[in-house]
Amino acid sequence: MADTNSVNTSGLWTDYISGGDKSSSKLGSREVNSNLDKDAFLRLLVTQLQYQDPLNPMDDKEFLSQMAQFTSLEQMNNMNASVSKSQAFSMIGKLVIGTIYDEKTNTYEEVAGQVQYVTLKKGEPYLVINGKEMSVNDVENVYEIQLDSINSNVATSQSLNLIGKHIQTIIRDSSGTPIEYIEGIVNYIKFDKGTPILMVGSKEIYPSNVMGISNGNMLLGKPIKTEFGEGTIDSIKYINGEPKVIANGNQVDLEDLAHLSQAYLLVGQEIGYGNISGEVTGIELIKGEVYLNVGNESISYKKYTGIE
Structure with a gap:
């Protein structure tokens, strides 16, 4: 029973x-x-x-x-x-890249920088990077470099902040003649004897040569009018040191690459020049010169900015 x-x-x-x-x-x-x-x-x-x-x-x-x-x-x-603690303490002074989760905003953030020190929370070690805490498990890449001076530390920090950003630069030969235009996303940073180098695809770019930084495309893929009609910029090429815009497979002369980049910043803004006023709706190339389209009118970028 x-x-x-x-x-x-x-x-x-x-x-x-x-x-x-x-x-x-x-x-x-x-x-x-x-x-x-x-x-x-x-x-x-x-x-x-x-x-x-x-x-x-x-x-x-x-x-x-x-x-x-x-x-x-x-x-x-x-x-x-x-x-875990041993791994964390071994990273002090090294450069790390990882992704942390913010419970307050319910978002993920990529953090990159030098590990300043390690703090323990309920026995779990966290790396402190520029005031932000990262679990050892969230570390994706570790770089062991020698920072010879404060200046190199600043350059490295600035370079790491460019990861994921769109940049543009011009490659020049030994005589200073432009030979290639590069625009793209910084995928990662590599170091050559402590010097940071930006990697855009397979291209190596030194931070000092960066001429533009943006969250999106600056020239490539932008709409443009040319003598061949409306299209988009496929690429920028240099022929004998002179820039050429390739739009829908057609090659068009360009007087100044900087004028073209700066002109796109005015698209969507209200401007006035003489008797013409209104919103800049697009960019046009006429005999190599950059023009702003306002309604049915076109304004020379050089004249509008007072360059000439």
């Missing part, structure tokens, strides 16, 4: 994993959490001993087996914590 006063402990393990609490009347009603720490394991063992059947107590071998599991779990946790 079954003992009606005995306690059924068969569901204790399941109830505990389900978040059950002995003081709660809704045992097992909380969200399932399969990640048990050493404290949870010990509480399980104590609960199992407390509610064991006195007429059929736990076998010594079973008890020793569970104690061995507990000891192994504790050693693994201690080892993992030690390795």
Whole structure:
């Protein structure tokens, strides 16, 4: 005959994993959490001993087996914590890149910079980078470089801030003649003897040569009018040191690349020149010169800015 006063402990393990609490009347009603720490394991063992059947107590071998599991779990946790802290402290002074999650704004942010120091929160190490905290698990890249001076530190910090940004530059030969226009997104930074180099695709660009920075395309892909009609800028080429706009496969002369870049900044703005006023709706190239389209009129960019 079954003992009606005995306690059924068969569901204790399941109830505990389900978040059950002995003081709660809704045992097992909380969200399932399969990640048990050493404290949870010990509480399980104590609960199992407390509610064991006195007429059929736990076998010594079973008890020793569970104690061995507990000891192994504790050693693994201690080892993992030690390795994590060791990794964190080894990154002090190095340049790291990673992505952190902001619970307040529910957004992810890419953080890059030199690890200033390590702080511990509930035993977990966090890297402090420019005042922001990053878990070791969130680190994506680590760079070990020698910063010879404050100036190189500043240059590196500025370069890291360009990751993900659109930049433009002109490559010149040894005589200073322009030979190539480059525009694109900075994918990552590499270092040559401590000097940061921006990587745009397979192109290497020194930060000092950057002539434009933006969150989007500056010239490539922009709409433009030429003698061949309306189109978009496919590329910028240099032929004998002179810039050429390639739009829809057609090559068009360009007097000054800087004028073209600056003119696009006026698109969407209200301007006035002489008897003409209104919103700049587009850019046009006429015999190599940049013009602003305002309604049905075209205004020379050089005349509007007073360059000539």
